[in-house]
Amino acid sequence: MNTHPGHRARILAATTATAGLLLVAGCTSTDDGGSGKKTAPGGVELVKAGKLTTCTHLPYPPFQSEIDGKVQGFDVSLIDLVAKDLGVKQDIVDQPFENFKTGGSLNAGQCDLAAAGMTITEERKKNVDFSDPYFNATQAVLVDKKSGISSFAGLKGKKLGAQAQTTGEDYAKSKGLDPVSFESSDAVLNGLRTGQVQAVVIDYPVVQGWLKDKANADAFEVAEQINTGEQYGFTVKKGNTKLLAAINKAIADAKADGTYKKLYEQWIGPYDESAASPAAS
Numbered sequence: 473m474n475t476h477p478g479h480r481a482r483i484l485a486a487t488t489a490t491a492g493l494l495l496v497a498g499c500t501s502t503d504d505g506g507s508g509k510k511t512a513p514g515g516v517e518l519v520k521a522g523k524l525t526t527c528t529h530l531p532y533p534p535f536q537s538e539i540d541g542k543v544q545g546f547d548v549s550l551i552d553l554v555a556k557d558l559g560v561k562q563d564i565v566d567q568p569f570e571n572f573k574t575g576g577s578l579n580a581g582q583c584d585l586a587a588a589g590m591t592i593t594e595e596r597k598k599n600v601d602f603s604d605p606y607f608n609a610t611q612a613v614l615v616d617k618k619s620g621i622s623s624f625a626g627l628k629g630k631k632l633g634a635q636a637q638t639t640g641e642d643y644a645k646s647k648g649l650d651p652v653s654f655e656s657s658d659a660v661l662n663g664l665r666t667g668q669v670q671a672v673v674i675d676y677p678v679v680q681g682w683l684k685d686k687a688n689a690d691a692f693e694v695a696e697q698i699n700t701g702e703q704y705g706f707t708v709k710k711g712n713t714k715l716l717a718a719i720n721k722a723i724a725d726a727k728a729d730g731t732y733k734k735l736y737e738q739w740i741g742p743y744d745e746s747a748a749s750p751a752a753s
Contacts (some may be wrong), residue, residue, distance in 0.1 A: 512558035516714045519581045523563040524555040527572040527583035529689040532657070534681045534739040535589035536564075546677075546739035547587040550606060551706070553731065554722040575599035578709040585708045585715060589675070591639055592705040601710050603719045605703035611640050612676040613695045619670040623696045633669035635660050643700055664692060671695070679743040 519525050528547070531537035536545040543564045552581045555562040571577040572586035573596060591609060592602045599611055615621040621630060627649060633642035634651040644651045654660040656680050674675050676697055682688045704728045726732040736743050 510696075512560060512718075514558075514714055514718055516558055516718055517712075518560065519584055520563065522560050524551065524558060524585070525558050525563045525565060525583040526551055527565050527577050527586040529569040530566045530590045533747050534587050534677055535588070545752075546607075546735060547589060549739065550723065550726065550732075550737045551585070551587050551719075553726055554719050557718060557722055572707065573599070575707075575709065578684055578707070584705055584712075587706050587720065589677075589704055590707060591702045592716075595644075599710070600707040601712065601716055602705035602707055603716060604723055605705050606723050607677075607704040608699075609639075609702040609704055610676045611673055611698040611700050611702075612679040613641055613671060613673055613698065614664065614679050614682070614692050615671040615695045616664060616667075617691060617693055621671050621695050624698060626695070627671055627673075630671055631669045632661045633660050633672040638674070639700065639702055640675060643698065644673045661688075673698075677740050684741075 510518050512518055512524075526548075528543070530543065532545075534545055535547040536543055538544075543566075547564070548564070551562050565577075565583055566583075567577055569588060572583065572588070573590070577583055578586065578600060586600070589607075589609075590596070592605060596602070611622070613624050613627065619630065621627060624647075627644075632644060632649055632651045633654055634644050635657055636653040636655055641651055641653060651673065652663065654663055654745050657674065660672050660674055661682055664672055676694075679694060683692070683694075706719050708719070723732070726735070733743050
């Protein structure tokens with residue numbers, strides 16, 4: 473998963489200010505006679521009345537990115553289902569990944585949950601509680617069609633790229649490779665386009681998004697998919713069992729009634745049963 477480093481201080485300052493305002497609003501919006509209660513069905517306590525506040529880090533297509541002035545994506549659509557069950561609207565707050573990976577912004581009451589294409593890891597479980605997995609994230613080796621590379625094994629001695637601080641970069645390094653590190657997924661793709669690298673290792677759904685563009689599909693191809701056992705989960709503040717139960721119920725319902733499949737095809741691509749039905753870890 474993307475830890476999206478290197479955002480400009482100006483943006484961070486703006487986000488922090490917004491987060492602060494949200495926190496104030498959350499503290500002062502007590503049950504105020506009809507404009508929304510802070511307790512939703514199932515006894516779920518919300519930080520802000522009438523809203524399910526989600527922390528994320530933009531952009532991370534196809535999970536969340538700004539399209540036509542509105543944050544949209546696979547994660548956004550799934551959390552909308554949770555909000556609907558609770559009878560509220562989802563409100564999205566853009567923050568540095570670190571803020572909620574460590575549980576900081578959840579603990580500070582800036583958001584109810586975090587949704588950011590986040591890989592479930594033992595390390596992260598120390599700080600936050602994860603939902604049931606909702607997505608199996610395989611890594612893809614995307615290569616320039618002219619490179620002659622046909623598998624992960626064929627990367628040795630070739631110019632390889634990866635996104636900084638991601639599990640794809642970690643995986644490449646663990647196999648003795650030394651990838652060029654790019655700050656964002658956009659920069660990774662640009663590195664491939666301009667020939668700085670001949671191949672990249674990055675989350676497969678990101679690649680699926682790229683290949684929807686004909687120019688990319690003409691120039692690049694997936695040489696291999698690697699199942700690293702990664703699964704994505706949504707996170708809540710440690711001990712927030714009621715919201716966690718609501719999230720898990722919405723995921724299970726969506727899988728049972730076909731909504732999950734529809735959203736998967738809309739945002740990610742051809743529906744893959746194994747990616748869509750991860751076993752609970």
